[in-house]
Amino acid sequence: SCAEAQPLYTKFPHGICVAHNGNLTNAEVLAEHCRQNLTRHINTDSDSEVLLNIFADSMIKQEARMGKYCDLVETISSAVKTVVKSCKGGYAGMYLINVITSVGFRDPHGIRPIFFGERKSQKASNGGSSTDFVFASESVAIDTLGFELVRDLELSEAIVITMDGKIHARRCLPEDQIYHAPCILEYVYLAPPIPSWMASACTRVG
Numbered sequence: 001s002c003a004e005a006q007p008l009y010t011k012f013p014h015g016i017c018v019a020h021n022g023n024l025t026n027a028e029v030l031a032e033h034c035r036q037n038l039t040r041h042i043n044t045d046s047d048s049e050v051l052l053n054i055f056a057d058s059m060i061k062q063e064a065r066m067g068k069y070c071d072l073v074e075t076i077s078s079a080v081k082t083v084v085k086s087c088k089g090g091y092a093g094m095y096l097i098n099v100i101t102s103v104g105f106r107d108p109h110g111i112r113p114i115f116f117g118e119r120k121s122q123k124a125s126n127g128g129s130s131t132d133f134v135f136a137s138e139s140v141a142i143d144t145l146g147f148e149l150v151r152d153l154e155l156s157e158a159i160v161i162t163m164d165g166k167i168h169a170r171r172c173l174p175e176d177q178i179y180h181a182p183c184i185l186e187y188v189y190l191a192p193p194i195p196s197w198m199a200s201a202c203t204r205v206g
Helices: 027-036 047-069 072-086 139-144 184-189 199-205
Strands: 008-010 016-024 089-097 101-106 115-121 130-136 148-152 157-162 167-171
Touching: 008 047, 016 027, 016 047, 027 047, 047 072, 047 089, 072 101, 072 157, 072 167, 101 130, 115 139, 130 139, 139 148
Parallel strands: none
Antiparallel strands: 008 016, 016 089, 089 101, 101 157, 115 130, 115 148, 157 167
């Protein structure tokens, strides 16, 4: 339905959008948890809305706990940690927090790919150059948009890009809680040689 079209949005806190690629295997359980324990409304059957509300609730609690000493990057990283610990399945995507930051994230097993790119921009308010950033599920999209591929995100990683253009990368789970288990569909789907994600493995499968 139209209500499930991405990106999904919540006004509280700050105004947060989410867009993601993948599926949560425990979406129904988490949706009920959001309703009963977090007192947050779940209005659709989309697992994107679960990702949105788990993240938003964690941000609220972290900000309340830290008060005026709240560190933005650490608060967001903590919220992503809550997401990757709670949400089971294969997923990767981004959060956009209104006038604050954009955040790329990936599940603890790297089941879904996500790439990070950048390009120089001439639109800085002082007339100088600045840097634009992009997250995408395929490296081809980054190339097509005129960005330079930087890398793919690590397992359980969050990349936080603040309004001043600074990049903060955080691995949200320890090594003993992650392992690489990519989906075979991604190998087949990305089998042409153009995408750079695991290109050699994709070519052998193809």
